[in-house]
Amino acid sequence: MNTHPHPLSDKPKHDHRRLGRELGLFDTDPLIGAGLPYWLPDGAAVRHALEEYIRAAERRAGYRHVYSPVLGKRELYEISGHWSHYSDDMFPPMDLGGEQVVLRPSLCPHHAVIYRSRSHSYRELPLRMAELGGMFRSELSGVLGGLTRVRAIQLNDAHIFCTLDQVAGEAAAALEMIRAAYEALGIGVARYRLSLPGPGGKYVAAPEMWERSVALLTDVLDRSGLAYEAAEGEAAFYGPKIDVQVVDGAGRESTLSTVQVDFHQPERFDLHYIGADGAKHRPVMVHRSIIGSVERAVAHLVEAHGGAFPAWLAPVQMAILPISEAELPDAEALLRQCGERGLRAEIAGPERGTLGARVREARLAPYQAVIGAKEAADGHVALRLRDGRRLAPLSAEEALAGIAAGVEAYAGELWDGVN
Ligand SMILES: [Zn+2]
Numbered sequence: 001m002n003t004h005p006h007p008l009s010d011k012p013k014h015d016h017r018r019l020g021r022e023l024g025l026f027d028t029d030p031l032i033g034a035g036l037p038y039w040l041p042d043g044a045a046v047r048h049a050l051e052e053y054i055r056a057a058e059r060r061a062g063y064r065h066v067y068s069p070v071l072g073k074r075e076l077y078e079i080s081g082h083w084s085h086y087s088d089d090m091f092p093p094m095d096l097g098g099e100q101v102v103l104r105p106s107l108c109p110h111h112a113v114i115y116r117s118r119s120h121s122y123r124e125l126p127l128r129m130a131e132l133g134g135m136f137r138s139e140l141s142g143v144l145g146g147l148t149r150v151r152a153i154q155l156n157d158a159h160i161f162c163t164l165d166q167v168a169g170e171a172a173a174a175l176e177m178i179r180a181a182y183e184a185l186g187i188g189v190a191r192y193r194l195s196l197p198g199p200g201g202k203y204v205a206a207p208e209m210w211e212r213s214v215a216l217l218t219d220v221l222d223r224s225g226l227a228y229e230a231a232e233g234e235a236a237f238y239g240p241k242i243d244v245q246v247v248d249g250a251g252r253e254s255t256l257s258t259v260q261v262d263f264h265q266p267e268r269f270d271l272h273y274i275g276a277d278g279a280k281h282r283p284v285m286v287h288r289s290i291i292g293s294v295e296r297a298v299a300h301l302v303e304a305h306g307g308a309f310p311a312w313l314a315p316v317q318m319a320i321l322p323i324s325e326a327e328l329p330d331a332e333a334l335l336r337q338c339g340e341r342g343l344r345a346e347i348a349g350p351e352r353g354t355l356g357a358r359v360r361e362a363r364l365a366p367y368q369a370v371i372g373a374k375e376a377a378d379g380h381v382a383l384r385l386r387d388g389r390r391l392a393p394l395s396a397e398e399a400l401a402g403i404a405a406g407v408e409a410y411a412g413e414l415w416d417g418v419n
Helices: 016-022 041-060 074-080 108-116 164-185 207-224 264-268 294-305 325-340 355-361 373-378 396-408
Strands: 071-073 094-096 099-103 127-136 152-162 191-196 228-232 241-247 253-262 284-289 318-322 345-347 367-371 380-385
Touching: 016 294, 041 127, 041 152, 041 164, 041 294, 071 074, 074 099, 074 108, 074 264, 108 127, 108 152, 108 264, 108 284, 152 164, 152 294, 164 207, 164 241, 164 253, 164 284, 191 207, 207 241, 207 253, 253 264, 253 294, 264 284, 318 325, 318 355, 325 345, 325 367, 325 373, 325 396, 367 373, 367 396, 373 380, 380 396
Parallel strands: 191 228, 318 345, 318 367
Antiparallel strands: 071 099, 094 099, 127 152, 152 284, 191 241, 241 253, 253 284, 367 380
16 A cells, blocks of 8 residues: 655646656656666556557557667677767767677667578568667756656667568558557647758768658658658658657657658668568668657656546556445455456555545545445445546446456546446
8 A cells, every 4th residue: 555645736737757756656866866767666557557558559560579688789889870870878888808888879779680680581571579678878967857858768669670662551550559559648749740860960871861761751741641840950860750749748849759761770780681582682670669768758648647647557546445444344355356357456544534535635546436334235336536427336346347448448538337
């Protein structure tokens, strides 16, 4: 059982750092270091639900998951181009017995190497490789705060190795996964941005490659019917991107999701597949992230919902409120039933104050189950929904079945006893 320190004050309402601390989601400690937040149990529950949503969506969409280490030899990043184009954002290398090892700034090089480790036929393409993996960015300490600028990042990443003909379809499918995820998460897109290279030396010099990949992504956007704006200077060093922009409570815009086309790394890592003609061909890499970094996604969700997450994401999905000590055994039985159904619940018993005070304290829980003498005698619960609606007493079995069905479907609406 945990106690959420309440009530939440009202200003500024949408600061994920303050909410994160008040709701017991995450925190930082100077001894661990700036930009290195840790996750408390309730925050870890939200993060776990989010990660599982992503993995399940990826499995359904034909992705296979891999794990790769967060370290790699300096040479790996010299080949990928990170060393020459991105080293300002990388941690300094560590010397290990004559070798230099680097905390990785992205997952792409590892995935390219994993692809290269086996020979591939054109029949295996598009080959979709996904990982929720750690990466690192040497942010200056002055800009760190909460979960939006961190030095250790858990990235929802995937790379699709495919033929040129398959790029548009894969990019469009990724945009559709992003749309579905935002609907389940209850968040909105501020704008779609076609991120192009700009002046300066941070981009790979290959004009023909840029022209081809920009044309591909422009075509995907035009066909999607989505309104978008082009922005110079926002591309990755190896290729253009479709960035999905969100706006936080303070009106600041940032990129959450992205779809990128890359001809550069397949070249650098000498990737190939065997075509129908028996000859070697170069695949294209589509990089895509549905929710971007888990840290930034949770920061955005905290601010967008003010802590009142969709039920499937809520750290506590049901608060169980026995009216008196006499109903505690029934509350405990309901808690066990919740656990058996995979629902996250906790009991707020009479030792925590009056029923009114406990209802207020648990007001971010999507469901509250009140158990009085009458409900206990009948094996019923009286459900209160977070939005204030109250349902007629119903059997615990029925209530939990309805709630669990909504959670499993990633429903945005609360279950109201109707279906
Ligand atoms: Zn990548």
